Amino acid sequence: MRKRKKSTMDDSKDSASKSVSETVNGSHQFTIKGYSLAKGMGPGKCIASDIFTVGGYDWAVYFYPDGKNPEDTAMYVSVFIALASEGTDVRALFELTLVDQSGKGKHKVHSHFDRALESGPYTLKYRGSMWGYKRFYRRTTLESSDYIKDDCLIMNCTVGVVRTRLEGPKQCSIHVLPSDMGQNLKALLESEVGCDITFQVGDEAFKAHKLILAARSPVFRAQFFGLVGDPNIDKVVVKDVEPSVFKVMLLFYFLSEFEE
Structure with missing residues (x-):
């Protein structure tokens, strides 16, 4: 019986693909006018922003003038960003900024974007899941700062929803009509x-x-x-x-x- 000569070439073809993760970003400015009148509503009670949409999900900003929990935040204001629509394991990055209203540009920024390499995106498990700070800013310091002007407080909120897609060789089919x-x-x-x-x-x-x-x-x-x-x-x-x-x-x- 004649033996088949073994090929010295690998008949397999090379292939490649690429996973691309990126964020879909959006921002919302939340203004609290009449800050002094919001004080005293009690720990755990908040003022909510309007709903805004980023990356196909609804979000809202919650501001707690007397802190979120009485046992450890009564001296602080608390700020959180909440998932306001249905979603499971929504991964996102966040940034909260207190706007300096003096014009000096010394804004107070809490950015999750800057720490993405260390901790990665935050995962929100369900509607109502929150990311933020119980001790966002000491209340007495805030009230004597340039972040409040004419009893008005301004916050900018940025959300970056993580999207992952797989890129491979692009293939397209072109229908060629019969030649005339x-x-x-x-x-x-x-x-x-x-x-x-x-x-x-x-x-x-x-x-x-x-x-x-x-x-x-x-x-x-x-x-x-x-x-x-x-x-x-x-x-x-x-x-x-x-x-x-x-x-x-x-x-x-x-x-x-x-x-x-």
Whole structure:
């Protein structure tokens, strides 16, 4: 029995793909006007922003003037960003900024984006899950700062929802319509549009296109464009061929390879 020669080449083909993780970012500015009137509502009670949408999910900012929990935050204001729509294991990055209203640009920024390499995105398990700070800012310090002006407090909230997609070799299918070039060339020949050569066959004259004939026939290519050919020739006398036979031959050059 003849043994099959083992191939020295690996028949497998190389392939590649790429996982791309990125964030869909959006921001919301939450203004609390009449801050002093919000004080005293009690720990655990909050003022909620309007709902805003980022990355296909709804979000809201919760501001607790007297802290979120009485046992450890009564001296602080608390701020949280909450998932306000249905969702499971929504991964996101966050940033909360107290706006400096003095114009000096000394904003107070708590950014999860800056710590993404250390801790990664925060995962919100369900609607109502929160990310934020129980001790966001000491209340007495806040009230004597430039973050409050005319009894107004401004916060900017940025959410970056993590999206992961897989990229591989892009494949596309192009539907190629059946060629009608043969019919078009036949119509071109019959209309005599652009003809630059005339064949005199007996008493009949047939007009044609030198470039098409040269492409289809090495004899015509040599006659028109060869070393001894004449590209400027515009008339050829054909002898010993019946006009009907020559007409069929001419149609063959303009049609046969394109007809099924």
